[in-house]
Amino acid sequence: GENVEQHPSTLSVQEGDSAVIKCTYSDSASNYFPWYKQELGKRPQLIIDIRSNVGEKKDQRIAVTLNKTAKHFSLHITETQPEDSAVYFCAADSNYQLIWGAGTKLIIKP
């Protein structure tokens, strides 16, 4: 079946530095790529998404880039803050379902 690989599983960065999380997907027909943030004990929340007709999308300190040829997309967080600490999930649509990455635990060190 189709799958989405997400790396790294844990990422520790100094407050104020940038963080990058990468995902690779297998279904070449995938067109929708959302990123979700899940804080401890809370529900996942959509933070940004991108469609295949766009190469990059930004929202303040968050950006997502997509390379359809290589079938990978990345989440970039600049000027990280303590409230960015959470688990981040990527996903790709495939055959009327979302295939999820395993998640990245982002730790912001003070």
Next chain:
Amino acid sequence: KAGVTQTPRYLIKTRGQQVTLSCSPISGHRSVSWYQQTPGQGLQFLFEYFSETQRNKGNFPGRFSGRQFSNSRSEMNVSTLELGDSALYLCASSTTGLSYEQYFGPGTRLTVT
């Protein structure tokens, strides 16, 4: 607008029992998806309903079933519970489907003893 709600929030059941979980989507949303979340396993897709029809199903045994009502509310049922079914069950609603913004409910924490 009220968000996605799920009931109950916590549930403790014994092996072999069955359980029914409920999800009320955001008003106007017709798509409801269900996920199982366990530590280290991420989010596993169970099924998706749209206008009372199951459009897709994940790789779970037949003990997991669901339905959607005409008001878009959805239920999922797990029969003959096993210890491995202990998890957080999340539902998410969307206007038309999985390729659009999904809004998650708070989840139901199921513990099977």
